[in-house]
Amino acid sequence: xxxxTQLGSHVSVSEGALVLLRCNYSSSVPPxxxxxxxxxxxxxxxxxxxxxxxxxxxGINGFEAEFKKSETSFHLTKPSAHMSDAAEYFCAVSGGKSxxxxxxxxxxxx
Amino acid sequence: DSGVTQTPKHLITAxxxxxxxxxxxxxxxxxxxxxxxxxxxxxxxxxxxxxxEERAKGNILERxxxxxxxxxxxxxxLSSLELGDSALYFCASSAxxxxxxxxxxxxxxxxx
Numbered sequence: 744x745x746x747x748t749q750l751g752s753h754v755s756v757s758e759g760a761l762v763l764l765r766c767n768y769s770s771s772v773p774p775x776x777x778x779x780x781x782x783x784x785x786x787x788x789x790x791x792x793x794x795x796x797x798x799x800x801x802g803i804n805g806f807e808a809e810f811k812k813s814e815t816s817f818h819l820t821k822p823s824a825h826m827s828d829a830a831e832y833f834c835a836v837s838g839g840k841s842x843x844x845x846x847x848x849x850x851x852x853x
Numbered sequence: 854d855s856g857v858t859q860t861p862k863h864l865i866t867a868x869x870x871x872x873x874x875x876x877x878x879x880x881x882x883x884x885x886x887x888x889x890x891x892x893x894x895x896x897x898x899x900x901x902x903x904x905x906e907e908r909a910k911g912n913i914l915e916r917x918x919x920x921x922x923x924x925x926x927x928x929x930x931l932s933s934l935e936l937g938d939s940a941l942y943f944c945a946s947s948a949x950x951x952x953x954x955x956x957x958x959x960x961x962x963x964x965x
Contacts, residue, residue: 779956841886
């Protein structure tokens with residue numbers, strides 16, 4: 744069985760500040776890991792994915808995530824938040840069918 | 854544009870009724886997934902089809918059913934609707950293997 748836990752359902756940062764969204768996974772097989780973003784009234788779109796190549800994965804819009812097997816974590820970061828980053832973010836693990844975390848809503852304050 | 858098309862975008866109906874949601878996957882994708890997103894349950898996996906065959910089942914109610922047709926489009930049928938079925942229903946498709954999912958924009962169902 745596989746599962747994903749996102750720590751913190753709401754994260755608020757100031758514009759220009761570091762964004763850190765936390766994700767821990769559980770998987771009995773080497774996982775494929777994903778971060779998706781959902782803007783209001785839209786579907787989810789892929790930010791980045793880990794597929795057992797490099798442990799530091801770069802995605803779109805300046806986001807990146809680091810796979811740490813020892814910590815079973817795949818945290819999402821962005822050095823400097825922009826107002827347009829305000830959205831809901833989902834971590835997911837895939838081994839046949841994707842399992843999503845509960846999501847983290849990111850608020851960016853001016 | 855993800856390439857996944859869902860219709861209708863919005864649907865309002867009454868309790869006890871039946872509705873059908875339709876999904877056309879990205880060109881070439883054989884897998885179709887259905888998810889339900891609600892405020893209290895989050896994003897819940899319902900069911901997956903691969904090339905017409907059911908591949909995986911999640912938290913799908915017996916009142917709900919789905920199928921994937923030979924042209925690879927899929928339909929999710931929701932019957933005996935209850936107030937609690939009001940949600941956003943997403944379809945996603947993927948290529949072969951456990952790769953990324955491409956989501957449609959969803960069908961928002963409101964049951965009154």
